Amino acid sequence: MNRSKSYLTVFILSFILFVACAENPEHAMRAENTEEQNTPGVYAASEAMESEEASQTQEVSISDVVSSSTQPFVGADKKFIRKADLRFEVDDVYRSTAQIEQIAIRQGGFVTSGDLQSQVIRTETYPTDQESAIEVTEYETNCYVTLRVPAENLHQTLTQVAGEVKFLHKRTLEADDVTLKLVEQEMAQKRAQNGQKRLTGDRKRIKSKNLAELENLAYHRETDRDLAILRHFSLEDEVAYSTITIAMVQDHQITQKVVPNLNAIRENNAPGFGQRLGKNLAFGFELIQEIVLALMNVWPFLLVLSIVAGIVIRKTKAKK
Numbered sequence: 001m002n003r004s005k006s007y008l009t010v011f012i013l014s015f016i017l018f019v020a021c022a023e024n025p026e027h028a029m030r031a032e033n034t035e036e037q038n039t040p041g042v043y044a045a046s047e048a049m050e051s052e053e054a055s056q057t058q059e060v061s062i063s064d065v066v067s068s069s070t071q072p073f074v075g076a077d078k079k080f081i082r083k084a085d086l087r088f089e090v091d092d093v094y095r096s097t098a099q100i101e102q103i104a105i106r107q108g109g110f111v112t113s114g115d116l117q118s119q120v121i122r123t124e125t126y127p128t129d130q131e132s133a134i135e136v137t138e139y140e141t142n143c144y145v146t147l148r149v150p151a152e153n154l155h156q157t158l159t160q161v162a163g164e165v166k167f168l169h170k171r172t173l174e175a176d177d178v179t180l181k182l183v184e185q186e187m188a189q190k191r192a193q194n195g196q197k198r199l200t201g202d203r204k205r206i207k208s209k210n211l212a213e214l215e216n217l218a219y220h221r222e223t224d225r226d227l228a229i230l231r232h233f234s235l236e237d238e239v240a241y242s243t244i245t246i247a248m249v250q251d252h253q254i255t256q257k258v259v260p261n262l263n264a265i266r267e268n269n270a271p272g273f274g275q276r277l278g279k280n281l282a283f284g285f286e287l288i289q290e291i292v293l294a295l296m297n298v299w300p301f302l303l304v305l306s307i308v309a310g311i312v313i314r315k316t317k318a319k320k
Contacts, residue, residue, distance in 0.1 A: 082242040087170040093250040096164040109149030116143040133261040147244040154242040189228040
């Protein structure tokens with residue numbers, strides 16, 4: 001009996017401990033909620049920080065899209081040829097062209113080509129009275145510009161150009177690593193110079209009969225050296241100055257101007273019936289004259305044809 005009471009006591013104590021442990025998480029959550037409610041400033045600040053981070057993640061400006069991946073490479077001694085190709089719409093092609101050219105100049109660059117033109121889509125004329133009409137022309141204006149700017153200013157240049165963009169159609173960025181090409185050209189240039197030095201020393205020891213062949217070989221060596229130097233300078237120039245190709249287009253524009261009503265003027269100044277009748281009769285008489293004159297040019301043929309026809313007719317009658 002005492003043992004049963006002991007078991008019952010242990011069971012009751014275990015049940016009480018279990019219930020207490022189950023209620024602890026709920027009390028902890030309530031305490032945490034109560035603490036957050038008692039500190040509204042901290043809670044509001046955390047929400048503001050989260051919303052700011054989300055807005056910064058979602059907002060990507062056109063300038064970021066246009067100029068991304070153009071920051072100067074920092075690290076190893078690398079040489080890149082950087083190129084950018086852009087096509088976008090603008091509000092005013094004339095103004096944007098002038099602005100972009102000025103941007104290139106301010107960044108230490110220059111304009112290598114520019115082609116601004118307007119293409120007529122269609123033209124229609126609407127008469128307003130007997131003397132005048134309104135001519136409506138729909139056209140599109142576009143411009144193609146090629147810029148070269150210092151490579152270290154490419155990112156800043158594209159960022160400023162993005163300020164003219166209304167709608168971006170295309171953006172292509174290229175970075176060609178030419179470090180090994182430059183090293184290769186330097187080695188080729190040194191080989192050409194060393195070969196030229198050896199040929200210069202051999203001229204004093206070569207016999208006169210082989211001197212012409214030596215001079216020809218020296219000429220080709222000098223040519224190879226000059227070409228190697230030019231290729232090296234050209235590559236260095238492409239590395240130093242990045243190329244930007246821009247195609248700008250503007251929405252279709254409409255222009256109106258007053259022009260003479262040509263159809264009404266033609267109708268009002270057309271000749272009357274009597275005048276046209278006389279003109280047509282004169283034309284008919286001139287046509288008859290031309291036909292007679294044309295026949296007179298072949299009168300021998302007509303004469304022979306008449307004689308042959310007469311003979312055939314007589315023989316036919318004689319047989320009958």
